[in-house]
Amino acid sequence: xxxxxxxxxxxxxxxxxxxxxxxxxxxxxxxxxxxxxxxxxxxxxxxxxxxxxxxxxxxxxxxxxxxxxxxxxxxxxxxxxxxxxxxxxxxxxxxxxxxxxxxxxxxxxxxxxxxxxxxxxxxxxxxxxxxxxxxxxxxxxxxxxxxxxxxxxxxxxxxxxxxxxxxxxxxxxxxxxxxxxxxxxxxxxxxxxxxxxxxxxxxxxxxxxxxxxxxxxxxxxxxxxxxxxxxxxxxxxxxxxxxxxxxxxxxxxxxxxxxxxxxxxxxxxxxxxxxxxxxxxxxxxxxxxxxxxxxxxxxxxxxxxxxxxxxxxxxxxxxxxxxxxxxxxxxxxxxxxxxxxxxxxxxxxxxxxxxxxxxxxxxxxxxxxxxxxxxxxxxxxxxxxxxxxxxxx
Numbered sequence: 001x002x003x004x005x006x007x008x009x010x011x012x013x014x015x016x017x018x019x020x021x022x023x024x025x026x027x028x029x030x031x032x033x034x035x036x037x038x039x040x041x042x043x044x045x046x047x048x049x050x051x052x053x054x055x056x057x058x059x060x061x062x063x064x065x066x067x068x069x070x071x072x073x074x075x076x077x078x079x080x081x082x083x084x085x086x087x088x089x090x091x092x093x094x095x096x097x098x099x100x101x102x103x104x105x106x107x108x109x110x111x112x113x114x115x116x117x118x119x120x121x122x123x124x125x126x127x128x129x130x131x132x133x134x135x136x137x138x139x140x141x142x143x144x145x146x147x148x149x150x151x152x153x154x155x156x157x158x159x160x161x162x163x164x165x166x167x168x169x170x171x172x173x174x175x176x177x178x179x180x181x182x183x184x185x186x187x188x189x190x191x192x193x194x195x196x197x198x199x200x201x202x203x204x205x206x207x208x209x210x211x212x213x214x215x216x217x218x219x220x221x222x223x224x225x226x227x228x229x230x231x232x233x234x235x236x237x238x239x240x241x242x243x244x245x246x247x248x249x250x251x252x253x254x255x256x257x258x259x260x261x262x263x264x265x266x267x268x269x270x271x272x273x274x275x276x277x278x279x280x281x282x283x284x285x286x287x288x289x290x291x292x293x294x295x296x297x298x299x300x301x302x303x304x305x306x307x308x309x310x311x312x313x314x315x316x317x318x319x320x321x322x323x324x325x326x327x328x329x330x331x332x333x334x335x336x337x338x339x340x341x342x343x344x345x346x347x348x349x350x351x352x353x354x355x356x357x358x359x360x361x362x363x364x365x366x367x368x369x370x371x372x373x374x375x376x377x378x379x380x381x382x383x384x385x386x387x388x389x390x391x392x393x
Contacts, residue, residue: 002382003031005102006049006128007093007114010037010056012228013293014108017130017178017200021106023047024371025378033100035093035114052100054092056111057085089113090120097121104382106176109166124385126378127172131294131315132179132322133196134167135189142314165314174381176374178294182361183301185322197374199298199365206277213284215250215269220286220349223305225254225278227291230312234262240289241270243341252281279303287345289332292320301328302365304358306348308332308341327357 006022008015015036026032026048034041034049037056044051090113097117106126107114118125136156143164144152155161162168167175178198181187224240226232237253244251245267253272255263260272278296282288282303290296292309297319300307307329309320323329330336336344348354 001028001030002103002379002386003101004033004378004382005100005105005114005123006032006034007105007107007111007117008034008036008040009108009110010040010058012040013295014110014130015040015043016202016295017198018106018108018128019043019047019202020200020369020371021176021197021374021378022049022371024369024375028375028379030379033102052096054089056089057082086113090116093117094120103386104378106378107172109170112166112169115170115172124381125172126174126176126381127167127170128176128178129167130178130200132184132319133175133177133190133194134165134315134318135186136161136168137189138186138318139164139168139314142318145317146314174377176377178298180298180361180364182326183294183297183319183322185318195373195377197377198294199302200370200374201279201295201298201302202370203279207280208273208277210273211252211276211281212250212271216252216281216284218250220249220345221281221284222249222251222287222289222345223254223278223281223285224251224289225276225291225296226256226310227293227296228256230291231257232310234258236310237272238263239338240341241266241272243339244270244345247342249286249342249345252276252285254278254281286349289341289345292316292323292329294319297323298365301358301361304355304362306351306354306358308336308344308348326361328354328361 004025006018008018022032022034022044032049034044034051035054036051038053041051041053094117102123104124104126105114105118106128109127109129115125139161140152140156143155175194176197178200179196180198181196184196222244237255251270254276255272255274263272266272279299282299282305285305288300288305289308292311293316307323309329310332311317311320320331330344
């Protein structure tokens with residue numbers, strides 16, 4: 001059997017989709033090693049893989065006030081320091097190669113030290129993204145949307161557009177993306193090198209008896225989560241709470257890095273916690289107010305829940321736009337004014353076309369095990385490369 005090395009990037013949205021792939025390969029008898037930051041090593045417990053802990057520096061969450069010039073300057077300095085420290089990770093990985101002996105390396109697009117170590121050691125390389133695939137056309141459009149057409153045209157003409165997204169620097173022989181055919185923007189713009197292997201999702205193994213499950217079963221539920229990277233401050237959650245106060249809706253908010261105590265006294269129908277078992281809450285939800293991260297979007301579609309989106313990153317904005325085109329989401333601040341959240345939620349909940357589209361999108365997500373398609377692609381890739389080496393010998 002082949003040996004696979006997974007190189008992770010230490011954020012939930014990057015680590016979680018890799019877990020079912022690792023578990024599937026190990027269950028098939030493959031040798032699997034995972035390099036992970038100590039904070040995320042536990043995610044691979046019970047998968048059958050060997051886990052190697054390496055401290056990986058990250059910037060952490062992005063504060064809501066990043067528009068402030070001094071905040072941007074401080075973050076640039078911190079980012080430069082993180083890049084310097086990450087540059088040494090390829091050396092650390094290479095020193096471990098005699099023990100790892102991988103036939104193929106699967107590295108998160110953002111864990112570029114994994115790609116460097118693979119190339120340095122002459123090992124076949126596979127890239128992995130926890131969201132949809134990105135090509136040059138999509139990156140240019142993303143820059144145009146966020147920085148204007150002049151900047152987008154300049155970066156494209158000079159080739160500097162490569163700095164906009166690591167996918168544009170990806171030279172792996174195979175690229176795996178955690179999405180489906182219908183959720184991949186510009187699907188026709190990708191060739192055989194790209195395999196869409198989503199949804200790579202895990203069911204929550206914990207429960208939360210403190211949540212208002214009875215009220216959630218009795219009426220419409222708005223679930224609110226903006227992820228763990230881009231922070232939404234207390235004002236955002238307070239606005240949602242006030243908008244839905246004393247309505248027919250039960251509101252459950254996962255505030256992550258924002259302390260629920262900062263929101264003040266909440267209406268009786270609004271409940272805030274830092275974290276909740278997301279897939280379980282979504283199965284009881286009517287509408288999802290989300291940052292449009294791919295894991296959350298896939299989870300929502302699997303549970304047939306329409307979305308109001310508040311995207312921050314280029315990937316999230318692309319996903320949010322695509323959800324609008326599909327007819328299962330609306331973008332807050334563009335399509336929907338913040339003051340119209342309640343009206344928009346009621347509209348999405350009552351629209352039979354939205355429900356029908358969600359049923360159609362969700363149907364293929366229940367076929368097969370979550371990591372099976374990715375494991376099939378990786379086994380085929382490794383077998384082809386090994387056969388090529390044997391032929392040369």
